[in-house]
Amino acid sequence: MSTFYDEVQEIRARYPEARSAILPALRLAQERHDGWLPREAFEEVADALDLTPAYCRSVASFYDMFHLEPVGRHLVEVCTNVSCALVGAQQVVEALEQELGIEPGETTADGRITLRLVECAGGCGWGTVVAVDHRYREPVRAEDVPGIVQELRNGG
């Protein structure tokens, strides 16, 4: 397995300027740190791209897909923007809250599942969109929720 530093150098070579590789480098770092970006992750990205850890953190904090605190092993994200909301996104959110026993933004006590609300996911005509570990499920109805949660609980 190649080192993080080496992988980032490969990505860096695609761009005229090293800094352009910061989003892919942060994504890679996040994958290697259990889905979030602890202090060491910023130090690694900074080292690989000749930036400062503070700069890397300032960029990461701008983007919704970077997590600055720990998340569960699985990420369940529900779109509640207008198109999904009109067809029952809130009922899907409530079913997930009930099934998981947590509120949006929280992680189950066993560290398995994080529930998040997201802005328009781009599946508006097929809503409600639920992304499970970044894979879209469309459409999801409240009655589909127990099956999805069971699948994640069985899956490890």
Place this chain on the structure above:
Amino acid sequence: MAAEGVREIVLAGSKDRDLTKLAAYRAIGGYELLARAREMAPQALIDEFLAAGVRGRGGAGFPMGRKASFLAKGTGKPTYLTVNADESEPGTFKDREIMFRVPHRLIEGCLITAHAIESTNVFIYIRGEYLHEFEILRDALEEVHGAGLLDGVTIVLHRGAGAYICGEETGMLESLEGKRGQPRSKPPFPAVQGLYASPTLINNVETIATVPKILELGGAEYAKLGVENSAGTRVFSLSGNVVRGGNYELELGASLRSLIYDLGGGIPDGRQLKAVIPGGSSVPVLTADEVDTALDFDSMAQAGTMLGSGAVIVIDDRACMVQLGLRVAQFYMHESCGKCTPCREGTRWLVQILHAIEDGESSQDELELLLDVCDRILGKCLCPLGDAAAMPVASYVNRFREEFQRHIDEGGCPYGGASSLDHVLAPVDQHTGTPVPQEATA
């Protein structure tokens, strides 16, 4: 399908077969137009784009040929083509379908356009959430590379990481340069100083995917499709309270009514149409009485709204317009980049006032204040995001004034919990930030 106005150009051939593989796309003539384009002088191609009269499909509707002709020449710097695949305008999911159905048409369009502007450096900025579409495009690019079709052009697929504002062209350039995606002040325009301070052409996915057809038909012939000032087709994203949501490619000037009632199957559960958002959540709303407005730039402008991203959101009579305004304002507040004051502060004011009206905690003055805040945002921001919040909210008040008034007069929502948008949680409502340690709360 014999429904009125259907004409597939961008999505042509993709519904009855899988065109994601190179061999399948070549079997329907794919990349033949690229070969033809490379025999042509670059300016001759730009002349075709100009003759086609094709306007940008991202939302602003700027003529694509003119944008290409603005590119600075002889700067000694490379020229960049940057494709905006950061589709995030609420209601819009057309670029996504173009990418997962006809990735090669997009790539062929990139290569033809690159030749037209004498560029060998292409970036496709795809929103981070579109993982499946990224994988399809990545695989398609590998096939194109393997087949030797790139001919010295590099196409870099760059994934975003969740920020609506990166769909604004200069926000996207900042993001591509490895910064927070905060829009730049213009001028200088990207055609002169864009990516890495070099001349840059930025076009939407659908616009670029239209390019092969423009070349096939010839610009003058393409211009005959659609109506005056609105040449060609658009892929309309239909969503909300409609039986068959989805993407429908229609000739511009097609009937909004037919899109909703014929193609879309009408409003489900015997409900009545209340309102239509015709171009993504940032545009002013149309009332049910205006459903005969044609789907083209000028007709929408005459009706006081915009074609925008072509995202048609259908709203039935269960929806409370104050709640709709609140949810839309919450989105723009969440996505405001924070760089300029009218947007950063104004979107928060909109959310607070709309909350108060919905909760029955506002007076008549606050309804006027809401419109005043909209006015203090409109046209006063660095980029269009502020307007994108103010325009729809002001339109909901102006076109559904009576409903807003009832909230004030009756001390709360007249729907009494029965609205389809009742208590919808938004991302701005959820817990974020570092958890408070136990000892701090003890």
